[in-house]
Amino acid sequence: MSEHGAARTPGAKRAAPGEYVFELAKVNHILGGPDYSTANGACVEGDRMIVGLMRMPAGTGAEPHSHPNEQWIYILEGTFRATIGDRPVEAGPGSLVYIPAGTIHSGGATEAGDVLFFTVKDASHSLHGIKA
Numbered sequence: 001m002s003e004h005g006a007a008r009t010p011g012a013k014r015a016a017p018g019e020y021v022f023e024l025a026k027v028n029h030i031l032g033g034p035d036y037s038t039a040n041g042a043c044v045e046g047d048r049m050i051v052g053l054m055r056m057p058a059g060t061g062a063e064p065h066s067h068p069n070e071q072w073i074y075i076l077e078g079t080f081r082a083t084i085g086d087r088p089v090e091a092g093p094g095s096l097v098y099i100p101a102g103t104i105h106s107g108g109a110t111e112a113g114d115v116l117f118f119t120v121k122d123a124s125h126s127l128h129g130i131k132a
Contacts, residue, residue, distance in 0.1 A: 009050065009126040012043040024053045032119075036131040037062035038108070039117075043127050050121045056080075061108015067129035069122045073097040078115035082107025104132045 007014040011030035024042040032039030032054050038061060041054035080091045084105045091097050099105050109115035121127060
């Protein structure tokens with residue numbers, strides 16, 4: 001892919017030369033994993049990084065999946081319960097979750113409320129993963 005080309009993630013906003021500020025409320029909202037996740041929100045891609053501000057409704061989440069790029073998830077609101085590899089994790093506001101590349105994982109919002117999270121992935125692959 002050439003620098004400043006099309007977005008890797010269908011529907012994502014691709015940063016253009018000289019474009020430095022993005023109002024996430026106005027960026028196209030996409031599904032975080034159309035065939036395996038209820039996460040939805042804004043996604044912006046640069047040359048080497050992909051960022052998203054996503055929400056998972058209470059009691060919903062992502063089925064087991066993986067992706068060839070590593071992922072960071074910073075929890076802003078709610079409680080995120082996940083399984084990364086074979087390890088259960090729980091993360092609340094202010095927690096940062098790391099998912100190594102190629103690791104099968106699943107997770108979601110508790111019944112108590114939505115989870116709002118900021119996520120970052122390297123741009124070696126799209127935001128979307130592959131359902132396990």
